[in-house]
Amino acid sequence: MIEFLSRRLAAALVTLALATVVVFAVVEVLPGDPALIMLGTDARPDTLAAIRAQYGFDQPLLTRYLQWIGGLLTFDLGNSHAYGTSVGKLIGDRLQVTLPLGALALSWALLVAIPLGVFAAWKHGGPGDWGVMGLTQIGISIPNFWFGIVLVLLFAVTWQFFPAGGFPGWRQDTLGSVYALILPALSLSLGEIAILTRVTRSAMLDTLREDYIRTARAKGVPERTVLFEHALRNALIPVMTVTGLIAGFLIAGAVIIESVFRLPGVGQLVYDSINNRDLIVIKNVVILFTILVLAVNLLVDLAYALLDPRPRISA
Amino acid sequence: MNALSRRRLLGAAGTVATMMTFAPEAWAQGKDRLVIGMSLEPPVLDPTRNAAAAIREVTCPSIFESLGRIDRNGAIGPGLAESWSISEDGKEYLFKLRRGVKFHDGESLDASVVKFSLDRLFAADSTNPAKSLYTDIDKVEAVDPSTVKVTLKSPNSFLLYSLSLGDAGIMHPKTAPTNDKNPIGTGPFVFKERKEGDSITLAKSPTWRDPGSIKLNTVIFKIVKDPSAQVSALLAGDVDAFPGFQAPELVDRLRKDPRFVVVVGTTEGEVLLATNNGKKPFDNPKVRQAIAHAINRDELISAESGFGVPIGSHFAPHNKAYIDLTKTYPLDIPKAKTLLAEAGYPNGFEASLKLPPVGYAQRAGEVIASQLGKIGIKIAISQLQWPQWLSEVFKERNYDLTIVAHTEANDLDRYARDGYYWAYNSPEFKAKWREVVAATDFAKRDELLKDCQRIIARDAVNGFLFQLAKIGVWRKDLVGMWENSPTPQVDLTGVYWKA
Numbered sequence: 064m065i066e067f068l069s070r071r072l073a074a075a076l077v078t079l080a081l082a083t084v085v086v087f088a089v090v091e092v093l094p095g096d097p098a099l100i101m102l103g104t105d106a107r108p109d110t111l112a113a114i115r116a117q118y119g120f121d122q123p124l125l126t127r128y129l130q131w132i133g134g135l136l137t138f139d140l141g142n143s144h145a146y147g148t149s150v151g152k153l154i155g156d157r158l159q160v161t162l163p164l165g166a167l168a169l170s171w172a173l174l175v176a177i178p179l180g181v182f183a184a185w186k187h188g189g190p191g192d193w194g195v196m197g198l199t200q201i202g203i204s205i206p207n208f209w210f211g212i213v214l215v216l217l218f219a220v221t222w223q224f225f226p227a228g229g230f231p232g233w234r235q236d237t238l239g240s241v242y243a244l245i246l247p248a249l250s251l252s253l254g255e256i257a258i259l260t261r262v263t264r265s266a267m268l269d270t271l272r273e274d275y276i277r278t279a280r281a282k283g284v285p286e287r288t289v290l291f292e293h294a295l296r297n298a299l300i301p302v303m304t305v306t307g308l309i310a311g312f313l314i315a316g317a318v319i320i321e322s323v324f325r326l327p328g329v330g331q332l333v334y335d336s337i338n339n340r341d342l343i344v345i346k347n348v349v350i351l352f353t354i355l356v357l358a359v360n361l362l363v364d365l366a367y368a369l370l371d372p373r374p375r376i377s378a
Numbered sequence: 379m380n381a382l383s384r385r386r387l388l389g390a391a392g393t394v395a396t397m398m399t400f401a402p403e404a405w406a407q408g409k410d411r412l413v414i415g416m417s418l419e420p421p422v423l424d425p426t427r428n429a430a431a432a433i434r435e436v437t438c439p440s441i442f443e444s445l446g447r448i449d450r451n452g453a454i455g456p457g458l459a460e461s462w463s464i465s466e467d468g469k470e471y472l473f474k475l476r477r478g479v480k481f482h483d484g485e486s487l488d489a490s491v492v493k494f495s496l497d498r499l500f501a502a503d504s505t506n507p508a509k510s511l512y513t514d515i516d517k518v519e520a521v522d523p524s525t526v527k528v529t530l531k532s533p534n535s536f537l538l539y540s541l542s543l544g545d546a547g548i549m550h551p552k553t554a555p556t557n558d559k560n561p562i563g564t565g566p567f568v569f570k571e572r573k574e575g576d577s578i579t580l581a582k583s584p585t586w587r588d589p590g591s592i593k594l595n596t597v598i599f600k601i602v603k604d605p606s607a608q609v610s611a612l613l614a615g616d617v618d619a620f621p622g623f624q625a626p627e628l629v630d631r632l633r634k635d636p637r638f639v640v641v642v643g644t645t646e647g648e649v650l651l652a653t654n655n656g657k658k659p660f661d662n663p664k665v666r667q668a669i670a671h672a673i674n675r676d677e678l679i680s681a682e683s684g685f686g687v688p689i690g691s692h693f694a695p696h697n698k699a700y701i702d703l704t705k706t707y708p709l710d711i712p713k714a715k716t717l718l719a720e721a722g723y724p725n726g727f728e729a730s731l732k733l734p735p736v737g738y739a740q741r742a743g744e745v746i747a748s749q750l751g752k753i754g755i756k757i758a759i760s761q762l763q764w765p766q767w768l769s770e771v772f773k774e775r776n777y778d779l780t781i782v783a784h785t786e787a788n789d790l791d792r793y794a795r796d797g798y799y800w801a802y803n804s805p806e807f808k809a810k811w812r813e814v815v816a817a818t819d820f821a822k823r824d825e826l827l828k829d830c831q832r833i834i835a836r837d838a839v840n841g842f843l844f845q846l847a848k849i850g851v852w853r854k855d856l857v858g859m860w861e862n863s864p865t866p867q868v869d870l871t872g873v874y875w876k877a
Contacts, residue, residue, distance in 0.1 A: 095765025096773065101421070102507040103429025104772055105786075110505050117505070145421035146574055147558040153574060212606055220613045227614030228607055229600070230576060322604050325611065327575030335575065339421060340765045 161328035167248035172255040180263025202257030211250035228325035266298035307363035410595040415617035422558035425544035429507035431866035438544030442563035446542030452864030468533030489520030508545035593874030619852030626683035643862035647783035651841025656801025664721035666838035670707035671714035686844035691835040699824035726754020
């Protein structure tokens with residue numbers, strides 16, 4: 064088990080190291096001059112040069128790469144060029160919105176999708192199955208930002224159960240903050256629910272065909288126990304794999320959903336930083352996302368090992 | 379978000395706007411609190427460090443004041459200077475400062491503080507985005523604690539205006555280094571809190587000189603970038619006012635809502651079909667004239683849902699020195715084709731049109747492409763992000779045509795600049811502009827400005843399309859908001875809620 068995990072961890076670290084090179088290269092080739100963006104179209108060449116020197120944009124690439132990595136290793140992420148504030152604080156503040164949003168959307172998706180998938184597989188071929196499959200088709204087809212706008216119009220503008228957008232802040236208004244995340248999480252989870260339902264259904268169908276299920280049923284094990292204890296446990300492995308992948312999609316979806324609901328989250332930060340060519344923020348946020356996705360996948364690997372002993376034995 | 383999904387979002391917003399139903403009045407507005415919506419977020423909060431208009435909207439003149447103060451009609455009145463006199467030769471300005479002015483941290487304003495602020499503008503190591511406006515200043519002296527003398531190397535008839543801009547905001551030496559995060563000025567509002575990506579909160583200053591004019595205790599600037607989110611924020615009551623509403627196509631919906639007023643005013647933004655005069659075939663005046671004859675401004679303005687005023691030169695129609703030059707090259711397709719043939723392009727040519735990611739450019743771009751298509755110019759449109767536009771079009775001049783609004787007041791000087799992105803080079807205009815800058819008599823200056831408008835209209839330097847409108851949307855019971863936008867500021871003194 065420890066060997067299995069340490070191998071996984073080593074692979075993740077190598078991926079991370081490669082990612083820093085790729086991220087740095089991509090951010091550096093982005094067209095656009097941060098100094099010109101700060102000072103605008105009336106800036107004189109000498110003031111532009113002064114700004115470039117002040118922020119170190121004129122340093123050689125390698126120097127800047129090493130400075131950045133050095134900062135990462137010592138947890139000093141530097142200062143945002145656009146806001147003037149520390150990148151660590153900037154990202155930390157935004158994570159307080161995006162992490163709960165992602166977690167809420169993901170748990171909601173799992174909570175809805177797994178029972179739905181099990182139900183569809185159980186009613187395989189019947190009207191219940193068809194109904195669930197039809198709904199997931201709709202769920203996959205609807206763009207989540209559109210669904211978000213519809214939710215705002217219904218639940219915030221017409222009925223006013225929820226705010227139309229914005230985020231009060233955890234310390235200022237905890238309950239209000241939870242409230243502010245409900246509609247965004249719902250719209251963010253729509254597509255994920257659809258995908259996870261389908262994956263759960265097909266995994267369950269595969270498992271339900273196995274001999275041991277027939278044996279269990281023949282022994283007279285109650286259907287509920289067959290479904291949720293015998294079949295679901297094995298069917299969860301592909302579901303976990305897809306959940307790991309979806310975590311990455313959720314972050315991408317958050318960029319748009321945060322814009323629809325005016326949430327000051329990491330997605331908006333990335334969008335703004337790209338527009339401001341706030342290179343240091345882009346680099347650090349993308350690396351943070353990389354770490355998050357790697358961590359989620361490590362957790363998924365760990366979950367495999369807990370659900371199914373074979374990977375840790377063969378490792 | 380790329381341009382495509384932005385367009386899809388706008389499309390979705392349109393659909394949604396048609397299905398809107400009105401919400402009941404469910405929430406009560408405190409009468410001394412105002413939430414103002416903004417489309418763009420200010421980066422830092424110091425107008426002397428960054429050119430973004432959003433910084434000026436939040437901080438000028440609410441937090442930072444300048445020597446002069448620009449009023450709602452664009453006229454200059456007393457700001458931190460209560461009066462001034464200008465020497466006969468236009469080279470010496472004597473400013474009398476207001477007495478008893480305090481910064482928000484308790485520091486006092488005196489001539490040495492003003493000297494510090496003005497010296498920073500034109501110093502050799504100045505990184506002020508508008509440094510070029512102040513390089514005619516030779517020296518600044520504190521004559522006594524409440525008198526400042528500014529001496530110029532050569533007369534500059536725009537100096538008072540330039541010294542009234544946020545770029546010349548008066549800052550204290552102690553707090554200048556930290557004003558980007560924690561702005562401390564002398565204005566009617568005090569900076570309270572910023573949540574990056576979300577909002578900036580100001581509170582009434584207890585020490586401002588005219589406390590009676592401040593009726594609001596709290597002002598919150600809320601950042602709402604997406605046009606459909608702007609509409610839902612207004613409808614849901616999360617935002618009280620959008621002084622600069624960005625989606626003309628959604629205005630009709632708000633006009634029908636009895637809770638809001640839509641106020642259409644003027645801006646200093648001339649929308650241009652900016653043309654690379656340094657590149658073939660646009661270096662040929664006949665080609666530029668042909669383009670001018672092919673432009674149908676009525677069509678362009680209807681693409682803006684009717685907002686905007688036609689222009690025939692680079693000058694705002696509400697300015698008193700304005701002359702109507704829209705008939706210099708009237709819409710005339712056969713004439714345009716003849717001119718192209720005379721220039722050696724009887725079958726037209728291909729050209730690129732590089733568009734920045736702003737609504738008016740996106741809308742006008744398609745229309746211009748079709749209008750120029752009628753005289754045989756085949757336009758290939760490409761979409762650029764702002765940073766790309768700044769590098770590729772503005773800095774490297776790697777473009778044929780682009781559409782962009784020039785939003786500064788008094789910005790004809792760009793036609794006299796060497797190496798500007800239009801690559802226009804006219805000794806005649808440069809000489810005329812020198813006269814404008816040196817004029818000490820304002821009536822004479824207005825006449826010279828008219829000549830300047832005529833020269834660039836005649837030379838068809840750019841396609842002159844229309845003057846951007848300022849679309850303000852706010853709640854009906856809000857009084858005192860500026861109708862026009864003579865400079866990108868939101869002056870909140872005198873703004874209040876009707877009881």
